[in-house]
């Protein structure tokens with residue numbers, strides 16, 4: 001065990017901390033009056049890590065102008081040259097992995113092991129889209145009119161605005177921007193105000209990899225997020241907007257984009273059902289549940305929010321799960337034996353508490369945890385890993401993601417019943433099915449109203465697999481072969497061959 005305090009002073013490659021926003025190849029302060037700034041805070045200690053420019057609408061418009069100008073030449077680069085830059089960027093992520101992981105742990109709170117895993121996962125999108133850049137093919141279409149020939153080809157859509165969340169500060173940048181740049185689009189990045197340092201470090205590496213001035217612009221903002229978001233949505237020079245975050249904000253952005261009819265990808269809130277059948281292997285079910293729920297302290301868009309356990313295995317699963325959870329060490333992500341780090345911001349602790357209180361009010365039993373943690377010698381946003389049994393449909397957690405290390409167990413009897421319960425939900429992103437019966441895994445996977453199903457595992461992350469949802473979880477896919485199409489438009493050319 002090591003509880004040595006780490007800080008940004010421990011970063012070896014100091015270039016990774018530019019401390020400013022990026023517009024047209026220049027690292028710049030806010031142009032707002034008084035050079036406004038905001039603090040980036042370590043959620044484990046509440047220490048201020050860095051002070052960054054609070055950029056506003058006019059900075060955002062400048063960033064869009066820069067991306068718009070850069071697009072005129074960037075769209076003419078070859079896919080092969082873009083692929084080379086993506087591979088170089090990925091190599092730089094690997095070379096700087098320890099520094100990037102520490103930056104992420106300090107600003108987001110996740111453990112160093114998880115942060116390093118995310119850096120490698122983030123880099124995998126760059127490698128993946130490098131392979132996909134040269135796979136953008138058109139079609140030769142058989143014409144009904146013999147005097148015509150018809151072909152289609154795909155072109156980059158234009159300036160892409162990439163709005164990334166605080167829960168995956170590196171991988172959501174590379175998953176969006178890697179695809180956009182591979183397609184030949186130029187980009188304006190808006191990282192979450194809680195975790196901008198990771199995105200700035202990525203921009204440094206992308207520039208070093210050779211992406212030209214103006215192809216990458218980064219707007220840093222915390223309290224000005226609404227005006228920055230609105231400018232990205234309403235500016236007619238932006239043709240594509242990709243957002244990962246809450247359904248509430250996704251709906252607002254979609255409304256704001258309607259005046260300029262932008263192409264949209266929205267990866268919004270989930271409420272993943274995690275279904276354990278009587279025939280499941282207990283060790284598989286426990287490992288998968290712990291990974292699906294406690295990764296990033298419960299703050300993933302595919303976290304196991306509603307854990308449905310079949311009646312025959314319910315009590316034993318609850319008992320063994322609780323035993324395992326009691327052993328999970330909570331602490332700063334920089335301590336090597338920590339499994340559950342802090343939540344990223346204070347609102348998350350309040351939300352977790354509200355869900356626990358609501359479950360208790362409706363008859364749920366808190367068998368372990370259930371409180372914010374004030375006794376671990378750190379001031380940050382810690383919440384006890386929590387197990388609640390006797391979950392019921394009328395509870396708040398049934399309708400909303402808790403986004404915290406709180407696991408609530410619902411009991412069910414039949415396959416038909418659990419499918420109905422799982423689908424009684426207005427969002428549909430991830431889901432998990434734990435069973436040794438292969439026929440059942442197919443039946444349930446086909447019946448669930450979601451974008452992704454994990455069978456006998458607790459994580460859905462793979463750069464080559466399309467990621468996205470249905471219903472209130474949004475639309476569009478990231479990663480996979482589909483991820484690049486989000487940044488491309490199809491053009492058809494009809495040729496008169498009669499004369």
Ligand SMILES: NC(=O)c1ccc[n+]([C@@H]2O[C@H](COP(=O)([O-])OP(=O)(O)OC[C@H]3O[C@@H](n4cnc5c(N)ncnc54)[C@H](O)[C@@H]3O)[C@@H](O)[C@H]2O)c1
Pocket residue numbers: 163164165166167191192193225226227228229230244245246247248249252267268269270300301347351401402403
């Ligand atoms: N899908 C995901 O990966 C994801 C990520 C973050 C939060 N969430 C969900 O949202 C809940 C609340 O989290 P929160 O308090 O950070 O959510 P929020 O709704 O306040 O913000 C979500 C994200 O949207 C950005 N944002 C907020 N207002 C914006 C605006 N007007 N224009 C552009 N961007 C804007 C924020 O920077 C943040 O990254 C969580 O508990 C979770 O359920 C989901």
Ligand SMILES: O=CCCC(=O)O
Pocket residue numbers: 167168171299300301302460461467
């Ligand atoms: O929370 C959103 C992304 C999670 C993942 O890609 O595994």
